[in-house]
Amino acid sequence: MQLIEYPDAEMMMIDLANSLAGELENCLLKHDHASFAVPGGTTPGPIFDSLCAANLDWSRVHVTLTDERWVPPDHPRSNTRLVRERLLTDRAAAATMIPLYKEAEAPEDVLEDLEAGFAEELPISVMLLGMGADMHTASLFPGADKLGEALRTDRILLPMRAPGAEEPRITLTAQVLKGAMSRHIVITGDEKRTALEKARGLSPEEAPVAAVLPGATVHWARD
Numbered sequence: 001m002q003l004i005e006y007p008d009a010e011m012m013m014i015d016l017a018n019s020l021a022g023e024l025e026n027c028l029l030k031h032d033h034a035s036f037a038v039p040g041g042t043t044p045g046p047i048f049d050s051l052c053a054a055n056l057d058w059s060r061v062h063v064t065l066t067d068e069r070w071v072p073p074d075h076p077r078s079n080t081r082l083v084r085e086r087l088l089t090d091r092a093a094a095a096t097m098i099p100l101y102k103e104a105e106a107p108e109d110v111l112e113d114l115e116a117g118f119a120e121e122l123p124i125s126v127m128l129l130g131m132g133a134d135m136h137t138a139s140l141f142p143g144a145d146k147l148g149e150a151l152r153t154d155r156i157l158l159p160m161r162a163p164g165a166e167e168p169r170i171t172l173t174a175q176v177l178k179g180a181m182s183r184h185i186v187i188t189g190d191e192k193r194t195a196l197e198k199a200r201g202l203s204p205e206e207a208p209v210a211a212v213l214p215g216a217t218v219h220w221a222r223d
């Protein structure tokens with residue numbers, strides 16, 4: 001794992017957006033399309049605000065999520081909504097969104113359909129992940145009902161329910177997260193930095209983010 005520390009979060013978000021755009025551009029030089037997986041939550045919005053203006057052939061970029069909360073796409077907690085509003089605008093409006101949500105009572109009801117849409121996106125070309133102070137990443141939460149399965153399965157997606165998650169989730173599994181050609185983790189604040197250091201000495205069962213740290217670049221700013 002490589003750790004990059006930035007003087008402040010604003011600079012980190014702009015720098016990281018530039019790096020991600022550069023990696024996508026490189027990938028498009030060699031391949032028909034690039035697949036780009038991003039997290040939801042509160043951290044990545046400013047990255048999206050800058051990245052959406054990047055000058056690259058977005059019509060060949062397939063954007064998807066690392067995980068989704070099981071709420072309709074117009075819900076304030078929907079990661080799909082965040083991506084549509086903050087990333088898929090400006091030049092990036094030409095990108096294609098590969099959905100991680102389909103209207104259904106529960107993720108189990110549409111899991112196979114969503115997986116089928118995903119198969120040709122693998123391996124993910126460029127992946128950005130977030131992390132919680134409880135050491136979860138994507139929706140691999142400590143104590144989640146299917147954490148063990150998500151760490152071992154060769155499936156693409158799994159539903160996930162956890163004490164630390166407000167609603168049911170759907171998440172890319174560990175093998176998909178680990179299989180990305182390039183993997184970045186973005187975190188801010190002292191609490192998450194301490195959690196990251198702690199996770200480095202724990203197993204993925206205790207600290208799920210530990211599963212994706214080898215080979216990842218972690219970007220950190222205090223605030």
Ligand SMILES: O=C(O)[C@H](O)[C@@H](O)[C@H](O)[C@H](O)COP(=O)(O)O
Nearest residue numbers: 039040041042043130131137138
């Ligand atoms: O839907 C989500 O919640 C995520 O994709 C999740 O894995 C997120 O990256 C972390 O929870 C960090 O969230 P914050 O950026 O809000 O702290």
